[in-house]
Amino acid sequence: MMCVWCCAGHGLFCVDVKTWSGCVSAQNDIHWHVQVKSKAQISVEQVPDALHIITAKARNLHCHMKRCGLNVRTDQFFPRILFLSPDCVLSEELRMKKELVSYADVPEFLCSLRETFTAWLPDVFTPSWISGHLSFRQMRAARECLRVMRTWDLLQLVSGQELKGDYQSCTHLAVQRHETEVLHFSRDTTLLTHTLYSLLGLTTQVTVRMYKRGAEGWLGKHLVATATIPSATQVIFRISGEESDSQFPVKSISCMTLSI
Numbered sequence: 001m002m003c004v005w006c007c008a009g010h011g012l013f014c015v016d017v018k019t020w021s022g023c024v025s026a027q028n029d030i031h032w033h034v035q036v037k038s039k040a041q042i043s044v045e046q047v048p049d050a051l052h053i054i055t056a057k058a059r060n061l062h063c064h065m066k067r068c069g070l071n072v073r074t075d076q077f078f079p080r081i082l083f084l085s086p087d088c089v090l091s092e093e094l095r096m097k098k099e100l101v102s103y104a105d106v107p108e109f110l111c112s113l114r115e116t117f118t119a120w121l122p123d124v125f126t127p128s129w130i131s132g133h134l135s136f137r138q139m140r141a142a143r144e145c146l147r148v149m150r151t152w153d154l155l156q157l158v159s160g161q162e163l164k165g166d167y168q169s170c171t172h173l174a175v176q177r178h179e180t181e182v183l184h185f186s187r188d189t190t191l192l193t194h195t196l197y198s199l200l201g202l203t204t205q206v207t208v209r210m211y212k213r214g215a216e217g218w219l220g221k222h223l224v225a226t227a228t229i230p231s232a233t234q235v236i237f238r239i240s241g242e243e244s245d246s247q248f249p250v251k252s253i254s255c256m257t258l259s260i
Contacts, residue, residue: 011076014058025091054079155255168236172229181213
């Protein structure tokens with residue numbers, strides 16, 4: 001499976017590609033069933049609701065475009081799932097979903113993304129707010145935004161858990177993403193000093209070391225900056241697949257790697 005972003009005149013398409021074989025049906029709001037028959041037996045695989053996933057991706061893309069300053073309406077984002085196997089059969093319920101493109105309908109869908117001259121010409125003279133299509137300026141901005149769109153950031157917690165998503169902000173840190181690649185968080189207090197801080201009503205500190213983006217030198221990555229901040233400071237991070245931001249105290253973070 002892969003996810004593809006496509007910019008066309010009538011909107012932005014977020015497309016997932018599936019190579020499943022068998023009968024696909026919706027079990028509930030969370031899972032689908034893929035039933036495969038063979039001569040010996042019938043096997044059923046439970047998979048996450050693909051329609052929910054692609055809809056969330058389209059919603060995240062819309063949020064990303066808005067953060068980049070691109071004014072595109074929600075109804076100009078189209079989630080689609082292409083089923084590429086001729087042996088994949090959708091249930092009647094799923095066939096009714098316009099977001100799902102069966103094997104037989106894939107060629108027609110791909111052709112719909114290609115704009116002919118006669119389809120393109122009216123958009124030259126018709127304002128986008130009348131036609132409902134993307135303006136040429138919006139298409140250029142959207143394509144540029146997609147071209148430079150980064151991959152996930154990686155947040156490593158002290159517990160060993162790793163989370164993929166988007167780093168949003170941190171109150172006491174001024175991070176330049178294009179310059180900084182890795183941030184290391186370290187608590188400089190021992191148990192004794194931590195107890196002393198608590199008795200005195202003081203806040204323990206965390207040291208954040210920011211390292212330059214790029215290949216390592218002879219002595220490792222070049223240190224860009226160092227900051228000492230309160231251990232209760234929150235890092236705002238949008239976990240992949242989540243619809244809202246999460247907060248992590250810096251004392252719970254070991255390392256954070258930023259994508260370009």
